[in-house]
Amino acid sequence: MGSGLLVAGTTSDAGKSVVVTGICRSLARRGLKVAPFKAQNMSNNSMVTSEGAEIGRAQWIQAVAARAIPEAAMNPVLLKPGNDRRSHVVVLGRPAGALEAGEFAGGRKHLADAAFGAFDDLRRRFDVVVCEGAGSAAEINLRDHDYVNMGLAQHGSMPTVVVGDIDRGGVFASMYGTLALLDAADQQLIRGFVINKFRGDVSLLKPGLDSLERLTGRPVLGVLPWQRDLWLDSEDSLALTSRPAHDGDGALSIAVVMLPRVSNFTDVDALCLEPDVRVRFVDDPRALAGADVVIVPGTRATLADLAWLRSRGLDTAIVDHARRGGPVLGICGGFQMLGTRIDDPHGVEGVPGASAAGLGLLPARTEFGHEKALRLPRGSALDAAASGYEIHHGRVTVDGGTEFLGGTREGSVFGTMWHGALEGDALRWAWLREVAAVVGREIRTGEVSFPAAREVRIEALADLVDEHLDMDALLAMLSDERTLPVLRGTLR
Template sequence: MSGRTLMVQGTTSDAGKSTLVAGLCRVLRRRGVAVAPFKPQNMALNSAVTADGGEIGRAQALQAQAAGIAPSTDMNPVLLKPNSDTGAQVIVHGRVLANMDARGYHDYKRIARTAVLESHARLVAQYTAIVVEGAGSPAEINLRDHDIANMGFAEAVDCPVILIADIDRGGVFAHLVGTLDLLSDREQRRVRGFVINRFRGDLALLEPGLRWLEQRTGRPVLGVLPYLHGLDLDAEDAVARRDASAADAPLRVIAPLLPHISNHTDFDVLRAHPQMAFDYVAIDAVPPPADLIILPGSKAVRPDLAALRAHGWDRHLQRHLRYGGRVLGICGGLQMLGRSIADPLGIESEAGVSDGFGHLDLDTTLAADKQLRNVTGRLMLDGGVAVNGYEIHAGVCSGAAMQRPLVRLDDGRADGAIADDGQVAGSYLHGLFDTPSACRALLAWAGLAEAVGIDRDALRERSLERLADTLEAHLDLPSVLGLLGVSTAPAPQDAVPP
């Protein structure tokens, strides 16, 4: 087997694959090892823009940060962004290829395999170690044919595999043993050990089960990782678990949980903010009183807009504004706040035009070319404070509202709009709250006096360091790093890559 690539596969989605890969990247970085993350195929609506203007899964951008390197499209060569229950936008090497239904993509996987192996080969040529994240479970029998996401990839590059399971869900031993038993004999030999994630309680009470698992499978338990409360890392796709918001917070913020919500990592700062209560609200629920309603991004804006209207959110927004509340739209949410959204080419859904909520004097047309940029600029609140973010959208807006933009970008463009009454605003920028100065200005606009700004990047760094410390304490690192053929000794501090 290859000694330079190690793959982390999970018994289920959200078992902890993304987090373990990020933690291992930071552990290796601490040891001075040039390491890169890799995910052959990712299905996610949270994405990031690379320096070369490509699009990859947000989790791989976080893992690149953990490794101390810039994210590249090779780290996630195939990205699937679902836009319906049976179809997705297929992105290869950072660029949109086509919309495909499930059967069409299944047939396409033979071609996608070439892109995956090309990207992996380029990373192997540049880095000492590659830590790979699988997708879902390797035991999905119906998806085994032409697999490029789990064992099919591991077989192609001849790498060892670690299997991780979430004990907090229950049934951890059944998950691990059942997954292993559903693999072929050859694939089973690739699994070199298990990691149990999100454990809370007395480890001594778990020990008999660990011994049974090792005897039953002939494979070691490489670590039992504790449940890390308050770990602030970008979620790959599902809305991350959080403790309940404080009901007595000075500012109340809500966002509808859209059927096709995308880049909800935009709100991670708000969910961690000490001065506010942030909650997602099911679209079929009556929204509670709030100071600020945020309409988030969406991969299928017109269908999500129709779903909101069907559940009375047009009336909710009108009542909210009548009582002095604020409304902010981000990306798809900006488009929803305008007069109309036209999709003549059927980019996101069936071709057609939808009426927007009409709170901003602008119209949107979806174009064939997706706009992908990392940007900087000035938020036109509180005197024009600095803001950083990224654009991922096919929409092109026009209308009088654009004459009063929310953001002036450093590349000379204007972005978004602020309504004449100052109650409604919108922007295409994801990460709008991540810059402390912009966070303070937006929260002050929403009604929070003396708002605190939070540095999102600093939150990530603290969480990555905490995660790496946890792996150092609870993982059998000599065995794990031995699978990569690297030294287990920490490097001197000045040898750690910048």
């Protein structure tokens, strides 16, 4: 039976995903067989595994960091928000209905059972399971039914470290308060703290670190410095505004429409690394002015986001851009919006019988069905090898145009059902050369390999973890977890 470690947080976006990724690679470099785990992920940013299962993108990249094959057990419950009160549920990689907001507290026992079963299975097969919590470790309103944070820690009798983002301010209060809000049994599992995203001289923190350790009886296991260039495949859209982007008069300007329910926005990550490409996220038609290329990304609610597009006047701006000869790329839901019509007879997205006309830029019609496509397609386009992944309920019928990656092309308007296609270097370079020629620009290609860049970032993150975290203390926790010493006292 392997060991387990829970990396919890004081808040959402405290850096849990990044810390888990770094720890996974650090342990893997030590020769351990490591698996990442997140009992429940709420995200529209997902990935298809080789077994044809859907998991959160963050757990997929953590598996890559762990040098493990991504699998459904690593993210047994995935909630994909359709609106503010309803989420589509994926259990062990397969669609499993929907949850309304009122069900979140007491109607999830079957989800907890699936999560605990998946965790136990991984623990039997791996030396270490590095678990990522969700939101705050002190979600006390949800504690009775929790299976993601301290409920999971209690199930696995796991040592837990709490990560706090110092860039938000108030990190010492949030760490002390997180511990203080927990009951005595949960407090016993909190073994230390990690401060994330620190800028400056770490010696300035020493009085605060000493006080926190004295007040809580727990060590600060490390202070991770803020690093701009270590962004990874993100789990939610909080990271969109921090994407790196190149600038310059000669850059190819790409405007990505930031849909309210955007999904799989990592489709454009590779473009952000290209030296002659400038990527901007826009939600206003005026922001499209001056863009060479427009990308309409995927969405978890195609009809609702199409209505939003029209309410903002972005539909007219995109159509005008295309009619002037400007390149447009629609990916999955974005491709469906570029077609002629979208129908949802069964209410897959919420309202049975809902339908709407598309933007009419491509000869494609979409009908949503209950069956979900989860595939890892391969092929070619623009004389380049291509691969990607499909995650969708919509069945698209194409009448005319030129076949393009599970979609179609009309002139400089492209539509594809394949997520992740631009991560392939050959296809991305070919597409960039194509659209650059359309707008009369010359750009460099062939200088950036996205898979290689991802590996460099993972290795650099593991280097930071090894340098700035007390990995010996973490390893000692893992070896002693079955006989964790009882800490003296509890906070009141």
